[in-house]
Amino acid sequence: MAETARNFLGSYVSDERLTTVQYPEERDKLPEATRQFPFLVFDGNDPMAGLRCVACQICEKECPPKCIYIEKSKDKKPDYVGKPQIYPARFDIDLSVCMSCQICVEVCPFEAIKMDTEYELSTSDRFGGLLVDKHQLAKPNSHFHEIHPTDANEVDERLAVEKAKFEAKAKADAEAKAKAAAEAKAKAASSQTPATSA
Amino acid sequence: MSAIAEMPPKNYELIAKDDDGELLEVSMGPHHPSTHGVFRMDVVLDGERIVKLKPVFGYLHRNHEKIGEGTTYLASMPYTDRLDYFCSLTNNWAYALSVEKLAGLQVPERAEYIRVITAELTRLQNHACLMGFLVQDMGASGTPLMYAFREREKILDLFESLTGARMMCNYMRFGGCRVDLPAGWLATAQKVVDEFPKFIDEFENLLAGNEILMARTQNIGVMHRELAINTGITGPMLRAAGVNYDLRKVDHYGIYDRFQFRVPLGDHGDTYDRYMIRVLEMRESVKILEQALKGIPAGPIIDPKAKLRGFRPKAGEAYGRIEAPKGELGFYLISDGSPNPYRYRVRPPSFINLTILEDMCLGQLIADVVIILGSVDIVLGEVDR
Numbered sequence: 001m002a003e004t005a006r007n008f009l010g011s012y013v014s015d016e017r018l019t020t021v022q023y024p025e026e027r028d029k030l031p032e033a034t035r036q037f038p039f040l041v042f043d044g045n046d047p048m049a050g051l052r053c054v055a056c057q058i059c060e061k062e063c064p065p066k067c068i069y070i071e072k073s074k075d076k077k078p079d080y081v082g083k084p085q086i087y088p089a090r091f092d093i094d095l096s097v098c099m100s101c102q103i104c105v106e107v108c109p110f111e112a113i114k115m116d117t118e119y120e121l122s123t124s125d126r127f128g129g130l131l132v133d134k135h136q137l138a139k140p141n142s143h144f145h146e147i148h149p150t151d152a153n154e155v156d157e158r159l160a161v162e163k164a165k166f167e168a169k170a171k172a173d174a175e176a177k178a179k180a181a182a183e184a185k186a187k188a189a190s191s192q193t194p195a196t197s198a
Numbered sequence: 199m200s201a202i203a204e205m206p207p208k209n210y211e212l213i214a215k216d217d218d219g220e221l222l223e224v225s226m227g228p229h230h231p232s233t234h235g236v237f238r239m240d241v242v243l244d245g246e247r248i249v250k251l252k253p254v255f256g257y258l259h260r261n262h263e264k265i266g267e268g269t270t271y272l273a274s275m276p277y278t279d280r281l282d283y284f285c286s287l288t289n290n291w292a293y294a295l296s297v298e299k300l301a302g303l304q305v306p307e308r309a310e311y312i313r314v315i316t317a318e319l320t321r322l323q324n325h326a327c328l329m330g331f332l333v334q335d336m337g338a339s340g341t342p343l344m345y346a347f348r349e350r351e352k353i354l355d356l357f358e359s360l361t362g363a364r365m366m367c368n369y370m371r372f373g374g375c376r377v378d379l380p381a382g383w384l385a386t387a388q389k390v391v392d393e394f395p396k397f398i399d400e401f402e403n404l405l406a407g408n409e410i411l412m413a414r415t416q417n418i419g420v421m422h423r424e425l426a427i428n429t430g431i432t433g434p435m436l437r438a439a440g441v442n443y444d445l446r447k448v449d450h451y452g453i454y455d456r457f458q459f460r461v462p463l464g465d466h467g468d469t470y471d472r473y474m475i476r477v478l479e480m481r482e483s484v485k486i487l488e489q490a491l492k493g494i495p496a497g498p499i500i501d502p503k504a505k506l507r508g509f510r511p512k513a514g515e516a517y518g519r520i521e522a523p524k525g526e527l528g529f530y531l532i533s534d535g536s537p538n539p540y541r542y543r544v545r546p547p548s549f550i551n552l553t554i555l556e557d558m559c560l561g562q563l564i565a566d567v568v569i570i571l572g573s574v575d576i577v578l579g580e581v582d583r
Contacts, residue, residue, distance in 0.1 A: 034358070058507060
């Protein structure tokens with residue numbers, strides 16, 4: 001009885017016990033690790049041009065409830081480092097099947113799919129309304145920074161390193177090519193010179 | 199139609215031993231609010247006494263083991279969360295342990311500590327809720343259960359900030375854990391652990407020595423130790439019958455040999471012992487948590503040899519088991535070298551602990567069946583799989 005009375009009174013005075021939140025008006029702050037459903041990250045301003053996804057279909061294969069559906073494109077478009085890549089002609093996720101396990105995020109080698117924190121997803125159409133396509137899934141990198149700042153900074157650093165590496169390699173390749181071309185030219189020239197002198 | 203006609207005849211007669219009445223067959227469930235899930239008991243009553251009890255389950259069957267054989271090793275991990283949905287982290291650990299045995303992965307020190315901390319927090323919240331439910335089954339509707347849920351909330355908040363989900367954590371990976379602890383997590387966990395004994399004291403003040411609790415649990419649903427051993431009962435149920443068998447002490451899986459804790463044992467094997475054993479186990483868990491939170495080192499959290507994509511353990515078999523809050527939880531895996539396990543089998547503690555239900559209930563009042571079932575501590579997600 002004494003315990004009950006203490007708890008009853010405590011629930012009115014102690015600050016940490018006053019946990020009720022007037023939901024639609026005010027919301028609890030979500031922890032950074034929160035995960036709801038996946039979204040596709042894009043760089044730049046054009047969602048479809050900037051999609052990081054290269055339609056490798058690893059997430060489709062690894063997804064435990066098999067809620068991802070991907071169709072590869074026939075042509076290629078340049079990705080964030082400028083390499084031409086296949087892109088998803090179709091990328092659908094059935095949110096009514098998805099179980100928010102984050103496996104797709106972990107297996108993605110291109111940092112293209114991340115977890116969103118949006119939880120107000122109710123719809124009046126339970127079949128079409130929860131089957132979202134790539135246009136609805138695409139969200140900018142700034143959104144990723146907003147919801148998972150620590151993660152997003154790490155990812156950006158990793159991508160920047162990769163991009164620098166790629167650019168350095170491309171530059172080295174171009175230099176090597178130019179050098180080779182110059183050498184070939186020089187060789188051709190030098191092989192020509194004796195001929196003319198002779 | 200024909201299936202019903204071909205069912206074997208029942209091996210009891212609906213005639214009472216004395217002449218002044220008939221036996222009554224009652225189907226309790228599957229939506230009985232006190233049966234802890236979608237579970238049905240076919241009981242035959244003589245007056246109010248149980249003459250026969252047949253557990254009927256499978257309403258929540260979701261093909262877990264067959265799905266496990268059809269998906270990759272990693273993709274089974276989130277499904278293990280849904281076995282015993284109160285204790286997803288211990289389920290993760292048991293599965294990760296058996297895959298680590300299969301693939302020969304070494305778990306780094308820090309990951310082992312994180313596993314112990316999360317598993318013991320899981321045990322705390324499971325036992326707290328179980329006590330709440332048990333007391334609610336006796337008619338104390340609400341108050342003790344809500345106290346237990348209040349404490350569970352704090353632990354679930356810890357899980358949420360670490361894993362991103364409150365119940366379906368999907369946190370452990372083969373060879374370690376998925377993410378490192380966020381900043382300030384250990385301090386928050388320390389605070390929760392420090393405050394937890396206060397809750398246990400409060401709960402005991404509220405209930406221990408309560409006349410109704412005593413009357414309804416002492417000498418009710420007695421399970422003798424011979425029967426418990428012979429039927430393969432594990433966990434708090436077995437220890438309440440007085441058998442000193444705790445996998446944390448027997449197997450020393452993970453790093454449990456480093457911690458000082460004792461294994462509480464019961465005397466009579468009745469419902470009261472099964473209730474008290476959980477109180478005492480929570481106190482021991484708090485001790486383990488205090489030591490683990492003090493001793494957690496810095497370092498990597500996953501074996502560098504562990505692969506996320508294209509994980510194919512070499513052909514072989516492995517059985518990994520841990521002391522889950524409900525008993526021995528084991529995963530048996532056979533690998534044929536492909537990305538999927540050839541055979542995936544779960545040894546669920548609640549299912550095997552449930553097999554003894556009839557023996558405990560015979561001769562008891564029908565009102566006590568609900569309490570005896572509550573003290574077994576089942577979760578139907580695990581029983582039916």
